[in-house]
Structures are given as C-alpha cells and as structure tokens.
Amino acid sequence: MFPSCSRDANLKSCHKDSQRVFQGDTTVNEFSTLRQQAGLTIPEAADRLGYTERQIYRWENGETGPRRAVLDLLRTMKPATGNAQSGEPAFRFIDLFAGIGGLRRGFDAIGGKCVYTSEWDRFSKQTYRANFPDDDHDVAGDITQIGAEEIPAHDVLLAGFPCQPFSLAGVSKLNSLRRPHGFQCNVQGTLFFDVARIIQHHRPEAFLLENVKNLRSHDRGRTFDVIMRTLEEDLGYTVQTRIIDARYWVPQHRERIFIVGFRDDTDFDFDALPVPGKEDAPRLGSILHPEDGSEAPDERFTTGPKGRVLDRYTLSDHLWSYLQSYAEKHRAAGNGFGFSAFGPEDVARTLSARYHKDGSEILIRQKGRNPRRLTPRECARLMGFEKPGGTSYSFVVSDTQAYRQFGNAVVVPVVEAIARLMAPHIVSKSDEPAEARAGEEKAVA
CATH class of the missing domain: 3.40.50.150 (Vaccinia Virus protein VP39)
Incomplete structure (x- = not known):
C-alpha cells in the first residue's frame, strides 16, 4: 500500500513519499534504484555525476529530486560496462x-x-x-x-x-x-x-x-x-x-x-x-595541498611532517616585485593585465601552457610570504587527472613540461x-x- 498524505502532513514529507516506490521491505526512490543498478556507491555516484556527496544524499533520501537528465545519465551507466563474462570492452x-x-x-x-x-x-x-x-x-x-x-x-x-x-x-x-x-x-x-x-x-x-x-x-x-x-x-x-x-x-x-x-x-x-549546480561547484581549497599533515608524503612537491609545499614554488622577491610593478603599470593605463592571486574559497582563471614562466594567472596567497605557483600535482587535480588528496598520477617529466602538458589538456x-x-x-x-x-x-x- 502506497503512503497517503493526511491533511496535517508536512508538505515536504508528502512530496518525498510521493516519489518513493516499494521493493519488498525496502523503500527506495527512483534515483536510489538506478544508482544501485549502476553498481555505484554514494561517493562513486557523486564522482561520476559531478555533484557533491551532500547533494547525492539529498536525492537518495528523497529530500529533493534530480533533474530528468541525471536519471537518464544513470540509466546509461549500467550497459556501458562491456561484457564482463567475455572480457570484451x-x-x-x-x-x-x-x-x-x-x-x-x-x-x-x-x-x-x-x-x-x-x-x-x-x-x-x-x-x-x-x-x-x-x-x-x-x-x-x-x-x-x-x-x-x-x-x-x-x-x-x-x-x-x-x-x-x-x-x-x-x-x-x-x-x-x-x-x-x-x-x-x-x-x-x-x-x-x-x-x-x-x-x-x-x-x-x-x-x-x-x-x-x-x-x-x-x-x-x-x-x-x-x-x-x-x-x-x-x-x-x-x-x-x-x-x-x-x-x-x-x-x-x-x-x-x-x-x-x-x-x-x-x-x-x-x-x-x-x-552540476553552481552552488555545488568546487573551490580551490579542494585541490590544494592541505599542509596540515593529512596528506600522504609527496617528496617531489612537499616537505616535512605537515607536507608543506616546497619553497621553490614560492615566488622570489624579484619576480613578485616585477609582477606587482607590471600590474600597476597596466592598471594606470586602464588595462586589465597583471597577476591573479587566489585563496582556498576562490575559483581560478584558466591554466595555460605558459604557466611555467611566472605562474601569474593562478597564484596562491600565503600568509606572511610571497604567493606561490600551483605544484604540478595541484595542476593534475585542477584538471581532474587525479582526485584531491590522491597521488595516483605519475610525473616523469620536469615541472616545466608538466605545466605545459596540463595547460594544453582537457x-x-x-x-x-x-x-x-x-x-x-x-x-x-x-x-x-x-x-x-x-x-x-x-x-x-
């Protein structure tokens, strides 16, 4: 028997119940059914669909409903896995x-x-x-x-x-x-x-x-x-x-x-x-080295027990002075050229293939210090080649070449x-x- 809504029922709860169907003793909504058929966990669904886990849990619990396009996309995930028994793609x-x-x-x-x-x-x-x-x-x-x-x-x-x-x-x-x-x-x-x-x-x-x-x-x-x-x-x-x-x-x-x-x-x-919705869009803090000891050691880019980013990624006094003077010169001329500095809550400009030259389009602010470039691993995360917190991407070229490669990538x-x-x-x-x-x-x- 499907749930009914009494006159005094909370309207939000009523809408939630109206989206549910019964399967044996378990009540699941359409999103949950399709997610399970696709063989995805909550974190995997968030990753594959491009939404936050918080949003996925809202859909899973019936608090809100996803757009039809999201459900249609979930339906495609099950058949697109090849023939597992034959090993065919x-x-x-x-x-x-x-x-x-x-x-x-x-x-x-x-x-x-x-x-x-x-x-x-x-x-x-x-x-x-x-x-x-x-x-x-x-x-x-x-x-x-x-x-x-x-x-x-x-x-x-x-x-x-x-x-x-x-x-x-x-x-x-x-x-x-x-x-x-x-x-x-x-x-x-x-x-x-x-x-x-x-x-x-x-x-x-x-x-x-x-x-x-x-x-x-x-x-x-x-x-x-x-x-x-x-x-x-x-x-x-x-x-x-x-x-x-x-x-x-x-x-x-x-x-x-x-x-x-x-x-x-x-x-x-x-x-x-x-x-994904704009309100769920990630911020730079999600791809930066946390520098608090919570990240696995990464000797090429960080150092010490807290994983502090190596000093070589911090701009020298000479380069930082030059970038500030250059920006002020163009500001006075009414132009918009210059460096861009960001914090953890920001969204960066486009990473370009010239990033290795001075990093001016994406500089990370540092308290009490000159700003720094992104490390190549942070660039890998910024481009989606590896997940924040992970170290699965293999770096076998110089930083200069890595910056060029990510700047040219999708x-x-x-x-x-x-x-x-x-x-x-x-x-x-x-x-x-x-x-x-x-x-x-x-x-x-």
Whole structure:
C-alpha cells in the first residue's frame, strides 16, 4: 500500500513519499534504484555525476529530486560496462593528438578500450606511457605520416586537434570547372585534414573533437564553417557542438568547445548534458595541498611532517616585485593585465601552457610570504587527472613540461560527463564488431 498524505502532513514529507516506490521491505526512490543498478556507491555516484556527496544524499533520501537528465545519465551507466563474462570492452576507440590522455580517461571510465594512440611531442609521450602502462599498443608519432589503413578499426574517434586556418584558394576555380573537391581540397595541409581522412576511411560510429572556445570565431568564423561542412556534408555525420565551462566540475574557469558526431541517426541531445549546480561547484581549497599533515608524503612537491609545499614554488622577491610593478603599470593605463592571486574559497582563471614562466594567472596567497605557483600535482587535480588528496598520477617529466602538458589538456570530468551522455548511442550500435565495418562504403558529398 502506497503512503497517503493526511491533511496535517508536512508538505515536504508528502512530496518525498510521493516519489518513493516499494521493493519488498525496502523503500527506495527512483534515483536510489538506478544508482544501485549502476553498481555505484554514494561517493562513486557523486564522482561520476559531478555533484557533491551532500547533494547525492539529498536525492537518495528523497529530500529533493534530480533533474530528468541525471536519471537518464544513470540509466546509461549500467550497459556501458562491456561484457564482463567475455572480457570484451563496451566499444573500441582511438586517441589522436592525445597529449597526456585527457580525452581518453573519460572514455576509459565508461568501459571503452583504447586501441590506438597518436601524439608527436616526445615529453607528452613519456607522460602518456607512464600513466597508461598496461596498453597493448605503443604511442604512434606524427599522424600526418600515418596511413588511415594502418590504424585499427574502432567505434569512436577522439581528437583534440590544433586550431589552424584553412586556405580556400582554388575552391572557386574548381567550382567553375565543375570538378569535385570536398574536404580533400578545403582542409588539405591542416591537421584537421588527418582527422577527416581517418573518419572517411573507418566510418566510426561516433567521434568527439575538442578545441579552444575561439574556434567558432577563428579566421572570422571561416575555420569553423569549413570544419562543420566537412563533418556534416562531406563525411555525412550528424553533428552537435557545445561550449562548456569546466568550473562546475573543477575550481577553474575553462571554456572549451566540444564537437560530437554520429554516423547514424540518433536522438542524442547535447543540451541534456547534466551540469552540476553552481552552488555545488568546487573551490580551490579542494585541490590544494592541505599542509596540515593529512596528506600522504609527496617528496617531489612537499616537505616535512605537515607536507608543506616546497619553497621553490614560492615566488622570489624579484619576480613578485616585477609582477606587482607590471600590474600597476597596466592598471594606470586602464588595462586589465597583471597577476591573479587566489585563496582556498576562490575559483581560478584558466591554466595555460605558459604557466611555467611566472605562474601569474593562478597564484596562491600565503600568509606572511610571497604567493606561490600551483605544484604540478595541484595542476593534475585542477584538471581532474587525479582526485584531491590522491597521488595516483605519475610525473616523469620536469615541472616545466608538466605545466605545459596540463595547460594544453582537457578537464577529465567534463569529458567523462560527455562520454556518459554519448554512451547509450555508442554501445547500442556497437554489437557488430568494428572490424566488420572497416572500409564500409557510404555516399559522401
């Protein structure tokens, strides 16, 4: 028998009861049911969904209800784990312009298997190998020198390709001569061309591309227009884009554009991506070394029984004086240039690849001392490559290279959220082995 609400019942409690269903002797709401079916604990659900544990407990207890998109996302988590009995992954993907594997981590988390990696920078390759030591493939080099036929068949293509202008010279002449041109002409000589030629050859079920927010306006919008025409008209994919600020997952304002494409018709809706509430967004204190002895020893970045950050990350008097003078000079001129200092309750600016030079975009205040840079481990946490308090990320390069790598990387929890939204549209159609689709012919413009 379902609970009824008496005239004098508390309205909040009544609403809470109305959301519940009975399973034997246990009363659970829809969120709790889906969470348990996905095999997630409360902390795991908070981590996977991008919300605080406090918010998860509210949903679990029926105090409030999540948005429909959150429930839909939970439903995707169960089937996206592959065939546990056979050991088969849910799907196979490739990682192009891989950097240090940020895009990959999001798709590893939903049961995918990376079958190919390409990255040209030797230091990034060192970091990648150190953090994915169990791969059964090596990290390939310059993608422009690799034939599409050398790349294994795959269900999903991931690529964080560089932003470059496209030369449209000769296109109007080809039009006048009524000769076909397509993307082979429009994007020839750019690194996006290599993404397009691999998609054309392998026809993966889906792709996820990532770039800077300004890709939309680059070269007066012509770059983005050519990319979209190539993906939609020349290659025949259904494409959606979205600019996402990572500040709702990590304590950093970082806007990036993500481009999702599917080969076949799908009801995928990028606007349905569950975004954590602003009130639950993390603050810098969650990724900083606590310096109170509660963190495991980390000799590369901290020292002493309390784990105090090493002095080398504190700005010298000379550099600190220079940054203050530089900021004052531009302030007097009416400009906004200068350093940015933050405390534990703040949200940082965007971490850039130039952070190793002076750290001016994200300085951490210190009582009675000059401010300091973030340590590379704090950068790993700021980008979501490891959890606050953890030391699971392997550092095998210099601090300078580590700063460059994180400054060029993607925020992992954002990618995982996108991957989970894409998951049901990938795994529902990947029962046919990717190898069987290799070379599949499809009419293209």
